[in-house]
Amino acid sequence: MRYNYKNLFASQHEKFTAILGQDYFSSLLVEDDLSDSAIIVTDKRVYQVGKLYEARQRSRIGSHRAGRGKKIVSLMDITGTSSKEVSRPVPGSALIAFGVLSATLGLLSDVRQSTYIMLGIALISIAAGVWLILKLRKRYLVIEYAGGSMAQPVKFITDSELNLFQGIISDEKEKLISGAADSKECPNCGEKIQLSAKICRYCGEEQKDLSTEESR
Ligand SMILES: [Zn+2]
Structure with a gap:
């Protein structure tokens, strides 16, 4: 999927402000391949394109669900931005459960040698499970708006970079609010x-x- 100004923005008179994509703040929006996912800010709206992530604040497992397409939110509706780290613990938990099961079976066994082997397996799978849980943690920039939120997985990340992006959104929103009162198209x-x-x-x-x- 390829996007450019013409088919991405809802109106012709929107000005591209910033993109949070695979390459953080990736260049100018010319013909970016946004098949993964990106959040694009213009002076009027915020777009989420490519893979769509929705932050589900309440459930602990699988906090983000991916769809595909384009989501458009008016800048006026943006209520805030935040970042959070979400772990996807299912595969790790399964390994840990397997480890506990092995340990139990091993302890139940009368043969001392198989007890040792099972305990060894248990130790390895529990360690691997913990490692997976830590490794599968992902950080998301979450943009909240009236009625929902969108999330962009981010690799980089220093807090100042995040603040910068949040600042861009706030700035554009403020400009829009102050401009709307005494201007027209x-x-x-x-x-x-x-x-x-x-x-x-x-x-x-x-x-x-x-x-x-x-x-x-
Ligand atoms: Zn004119």
Whole structure:
């Protein structure tokens, strides 16, 4: 799956701000292959594309489920960002359970030699289980919005890098909130201009005054 501006963004006038993809902050969005997954921030919306992860805060096992496609959330709906480390303990737990079973069978055995062998197997599988649980831990950047959350697995990670990405989202959201109050989109070119503007500063289109238009 390949994405670019044209088929990714919901509107033509959106400006790409940042991408959190396989390569962290990966370049500019030109023709990135986003088949794995990425979170893309524009000045209006946040997109999750490729593999979709949903953070399920309550369940301990399998906190993230992957689907495929594209999810779009308005920047205004973003309530916050956080990061969390989630372990996927199922394979590890299975190994540990197998180890405990081996140990039990070994202790029940009358033959001393097989007891030793079973205890040896038990020790190895329990150690391997613990190692797996630790190794399968993954860190996610979680973006929360009204009604849900999206998650992006991340490899790198220093807290300052995470803060940077969270900061970008907050900045864009603040700009959007403060800009929405006293600006509008030019009907001719779509650029954001002052609400009181009589002429668009981008394309020169004369702006109709809504109040006089109604009285005509
Ligand atoms: Zn214009």
